Amino acid sequence: MSKLKEVKLLGMPLWMFLILLVVTWGVGMTESIPGDMVGALCFATVVGTFIGFIGDRIPIWKDWLGGGMLLTCLAAGAMSTFHLIPDSLVETLNTFNGSTGFLNLYILVLVTGSVLSVNRKLLIRSLGGYIPCILSAIVFAFLFAGIAGIVVGIGPINAILNYALPIMGGGNGAGAIPMSKIWGEASGQDPQIWYASAFATLSLGNMIAVLMAALMNKLGEKKPEFTGNGELMKTPADLGTQEAEIKPTVADYASGLALGLFCFVFSGFYSSKISIINHAGLGFSIHQFAFMIILVALLNISGLVPDNVRAGTRGMQQFFVKYMSLPLMVTVGIGTNLMDYVKVLNFQSLVVIAAVVVGATLGAWLMAPIFKFFRIETVVTAALCMANGGGAGDIQVLGASHRMELMSYAQISSRIGGAIMLVIASFMFSTFM
Numbered sequence: 001m002s003k004l005k006e007v008k009l010l011g012m013p014l015w016m017f018l019i020l021l022v023v024t025w026g027v028g029m030t031e032s033i034p035g036d037m038v039g040a041l042c043f044a045t046v047v048g049t050f051i052g053f054i055g056d057r058i059p060i061w062k063d064w065l066g067g068g069m070l071l072t073c074l075a076a077g078a079m080s081t082f083h084l085i086p087d088s089l090v091e092t093l094n095t096f097n098g099s100t101g102f103l104n105l106y107i108l109v110l111v112t113g114s115v116l117s118v119n120r121k122l123l124i125r126s127l128g129g130y131i132p133c134i135l136s137a138i139v140f141a142f143l144f145a146g147i148a149g150i151v152v153g154i155g156p157i158n159a160i161l162n163y164a165l166p167i168m169g170g171g172n173g174a175g176a177i178p179m180s181k182i183w184g185e186a187s188g189q190d191p192q193i194w195y196a197s198a199f200a201t202l203s204l205g206n207m208i209a210v211l212m213a214a215l216m217n218k219l220g221e222k223k224p225e226f227t228g229n230g231e232l233m234k235t236p237a238d239l240g241t242q243e244a245e246i247k248p249t250v251a252d253y254a255s256g257l258a259l260g261l262f263c264f265v266f267s268g269f270y271s272s273k274i275s276i277i278n279h280a281g282l283g284f285s286i287h288q289f290a291f292m293i294i295l296v297a298l299l300n301i302s303g304l305v306p307d308n309v310r311a312g313t314r315g316m317q318q319f320f321v322k323y324m325s326l327p328l329m330v331t332v333g334i335g336t337n338l339m340d341y342v343k344v345l346n347f348q349s350l351v352v353i354a355a356v357v358v359g360a361t362l363g364a365w366l367m368a369p370i371f372k373f374f375r376i377e378t379v380v381t382a383a384l385c386m387a388n389g390g391g392a393g394d395i396q397v398l399g400a401s402h403r404m405e406l407m408s409y410a411q412i413s414s415r416i417g418g419a420i421m422l423v424i425a426s427f428m429f430s431t432f433m
Contacts, residue, residue, distance in 0.1 A: 065211065070400050072333065077338045098335075106324060107411065113256070114406070124301065136364060136367035146160055148351050151351065153348070168417075171390015186433040205389075209393065210400045232409060254312070257313075271287070293412060321405065380406060385397055
């Protein structure tokens with residue numbers, strides 16, 4: 001009992017938080033929660049924090065299966081799939097995450113803070129070696145898919161075209177959907193035919209990637225020589241002394257947030273109005289977040305951003321990681337239909353899908369030392385953030401691995417890596433269909 005008195009959630013004593021939880025849940029069940037961002041954030045924060053608290057204390061689950069992050073996401077998925085909460089509340093949460101932009105806000109804050117907090121020289125070196133790690137993950141994913149296809153009797157080409165491509169394609173909106181259009185043009189059939197199975201496949205691939213991320217986190221605890229604890233690259237001696245750490249003020253938090261918001265808005269403008277690549281009719285486009293990463297990286301390398309503003313972006317990143325991750329798991333999970341996983345629950349599919357994720361993991365693992373990257377961080381970003389469900393999948397994978405600070409690299413995988421996969425898909429569909 002004395003230990004319970006010491007428990008705090010969001011800084012509140014347990015008894016106080018439980019009052020908030022019971023009342024919030026009750027208001028939600030009576031369809032009385034406001035249908036705007038205030039109502040959505042209230043429900044997601046209170047309920048998500050509590051589920052995450054439970055998940056981080058369940059034996060085995062907390063160490064090996066993703067802990068509070070994954071439990072929150074799955075619980076939210078169950079709420080919508082099995083109609084445990086009113087449909088109006090589900091719609092409110094979906095809208096908040098999507099068109100209202102909570103997911104975008106979370107990602108842009110993490111991208112800005114993580115990129116601007118990296119040593120300039122280290123950033124240049126890490127970006128130079130990261131794309132080869134992604135390519136290695138793709139090659140091994142295809143190789144393992146082909147082998148698994150032979151083993152289960154569906155053939156290597158079938159396994160690569162219908163399993164490896166959608167899983168490694170960067171998610172749904174920027175991956176499976178445009179990929180299905182490429183398939184339709186190559187086959188002369190309705191793209192929906194390929195998309196229906198591809199979506200179910202990438203959904204289960206995302207789940208396996210999240211579980212693998214949790215295992216990577218546990219491996220890092222057992223074998224600390226394999227992990228940088230959230231840092232992708234080992235810091236070389238020639239980078240000089242560490243920059244003095246600045247404690248941000250409230251004004252610095254505001255300036256850091258404003259800079260991140262500006263970079264996101266400008267990147268969207270550049271992506272839709274200026275980018276030559278996106279208007280060249282190449283059959284694929286580069287996502288807004290990819291351009292944002294490039295912009296923020298250039299700001300870092302140029303040294304134009306004052307140190308106090310950089311500290312502000314880092315402070316905002318830390319706040320979002322610590323207090324907004326579980327609410328985000330609710331809004332992401334609420335849009336997940338758990339029945340999508342059931343559609344591909346057969347022996348052949350499970351073997352091939354698992355082989356794709358394991359292959360990608362091995363490819364990144366083997367390539368990491370060549371560029372002096374930490375193996376676990378490389379696997380989590382260059383492999384598992386390629387094999388997940390895109391932006392929302394990045395959140396789940398990084399959450400399960402407890403490495404949210406790697407968001408910028410995760411976005412490179414989902415966005416730039418996803419664009420690479422569309423080019424590969426175009427070639428493979430036209431060659432083998």
